[in-house]
Amino acid sequence: MVVTPSDFQKISLKIGKITAATSIPGKTKILTVTVDLGDRVAQAIVGGAEYYEPAAFIGRLVVVLTNMAPKIVAGIKSEAMLLAADVNGKPVWLTVQEDVPAGTVVR
Numbered sequence: 264m265v266v267t268p269s270d271f272q273k274i275s276l277k278i279g280k281i282t283a284a285t286s287i288p289g290k291t292k293i294l295t296v297t298v299d300l301g302d303r304v305a306q307a308i309v310g311g312a313e314y315y316e317p318a319a320f321i322g323r324l325v326v327v328l329t330n331m332a333p334k335i336v337a338g339i340k341s342e343a344m345l346l347a348a349d350v351n352g353k354p355v356w357l358t359v360q361e362d363v364p365a366g367t368v369v370r
């Protein structure tokens with residue numbers, strides 16, 4: 264599939280700061296994170312709970328797809344998607360090295 268520039272312009276990527284992360288009772292591979300996106304706070308379900316403790320997420324600056332259609336996962340509304348590289352099935356979250364304000368647009 265080829266993505267045109269106009270297709271890419273439909274995607275809203277921003278830097279988000281994770282302010283909370285919690286385990287989901289009965290789930291071993293996913294957890295819930297709360298992400299400050301500058302203009303709003305979103306909740307997202309993320310994979311990798313078998314690799315990362317919730318505390319490892321707190322304060323991280325991550326790349327977030329912010330205009331994704333909400334989806335119910337494990338009975339919880341997920342409103343955004345954190346981007347990650349897939350290293351043999353383990354997510355490695357895309358982050359930034361410098362201190363970037365939450366809500367900064369990724370182009």
